[in-house]
Amino acid sequence: MSALGELRRIKGSTPPKQRNQNRAAFLFLLPWFLGLALVTIGPMAASLGLSFTRYNLLSPPRFNGIDNFVRMLEDERLHTSLGVTFQYVFISVPLQLGLALLLAVALDRGLRGLSFYRSAFYLPSLLGASVAIAMLWRQIFGVDGLVNTVLAWFGIEGQGWISNPDTALGTLMVLNVWTFGSPMVIFLAGLRQIPAMYYEAAAVDGASRRQQFWRITMPLLTPIIFFNLILQLIGAFQSFTQAFIVSGGTGGPVDSTLFYTLYLYQRGFANLDMGYASAMAWLLLVIIAAFTAINFWASKYWVFYDDQD
Template sequence: MSALGELRSLKGSTAPRQKKQNRAAFLFLTPWFLGLAIVTVGPMIASLVLAFTKYNLLSPPRFTGLANIEKMLGDERLHTSLGVTFQYVFVSVPLQLALALLLAVVLDRGLRGLAFYRSAFYLPSLLGASVAIAMLWRQIFGVDGLVNIVLGWFGIEGQGWISSPDTALGTLILLNVWTFGSPMVIFLAGLRQIPAMYYEAASVDGANRRQQFWRITLPMLTPIIFFNLVLQIIHAFQSFTQAFIVSGGTGGPVDSTLFATLYLYQKGFTNLEMGYASAMAWLLLLIIAAFTAINFWASKYWVFYDDQD
């Protein structure tokens, strides 16, 4: 038999086996596809349709065209909520990533009990978005809370940090910064992947630790920084529980903690304006998508990959 005939015979014998493996793969993936269609894609399509309707959950949706979009343009509370959300994202995310990177660099120097510290620092990321921690935060920054008690030891008169419009958002920013554990662990993993020979060569050339950080560590970590930046921006835009619990669901005082997600909740589940809430949800999705696209576009100017020429 010629070589060409043997090749055809081999292909013919492997084709049924490949089809059988493909069927098995699709069979095991069926629950995931069903979940994607029922839990994600289906509700998204329904939400997009409802964004062009007036719907109060009690009567059938009524198509209103672009009325919800026109309403958003003149909704002052929506504009306020977006401003609060932008301030929260632009302040808390850089501070959170800076703290995470700082602690990752410290832990990477081979501290004794590294596993314990890594777990302890990661714990806030698991609990930070919970109702219990938000309630605890409300107590800590209350008039009789722990912060004012500590300030009293130094003769400083405290205040109601949660009840003041000047400081209420700051407490939520501090809470988000406190949940630095997840990006810290990712930074720590990235630091372990930087070849030691770079630092050895820099030491031979007389570079100190600070110079090594700025010239080696930071450039080599830019892909990890980019990954954490995109992830944490998306997460910050979606924040809801902290503002809801701390403000009692009102977004106060004086709408200083009125996140876009909280205002969306108020419109949808308090005022039963589900069509308008759906339009707001798609606006928030477009904002997140725009910031993600900007980050990917800008990454080519500052993100360094080791395999680049």
């Protein structure tokens, strides 16, 4: 029997009730598929096409081959933005995850009012990428801001943390670390899934709390650490609002806060170089995909699952 005939036979043997349920499922999923095609796949395909053109929004795009990608090799500001972004990602993400794990372990000890602390710590994750918090951050680290006011109590003369190229990026890293709530809640959920009998058996064998943490908690929590690492890594590479608001859209001082996404915005919407900006967007996609693939490859050496021998 041919494959088509077999398919017809299976379809004919499907109960009418099951077929109606399948149609209902497809009907409910249709808006999602339309959104995927029109909002995600369609714009991505258009962006890929524009990355091989010279396009300024005012005239039709003109095909220029791989010129946009070749220009990236000589674009000093693009190289600077990549360096700034890599510093931001590779310093702030580990600090954020470390703080989130530390607080999750502390909250897992059974503190009173756990729901309140969990909600209070999660709140910054909801607000950290907002314009309002970025403006507030700019005020806190300003010359007359809260940080310098506190330092003055101890007789320490403050500075303009945002206007100093040596410290401007650090203030944005602190802001990213401050949004530790989301990974903390995920860590806390993972800690609650570790069976208590493991700790009880370790305590009977004379293991200290530190030994229990490194021999039980950390190995069993590695899938959650890996999950949080991937999410926060992707989010950090895509950071934009904080740098845009704090630097006034310039990436200053001296390009010290010029995130890659901010430079992409400048080229696309300030310089109307949409073809080059589209090429930059695809380069960012490749970078994120590469680091994600590296993490998945490396995970087999340090991530442990319950079903592993």
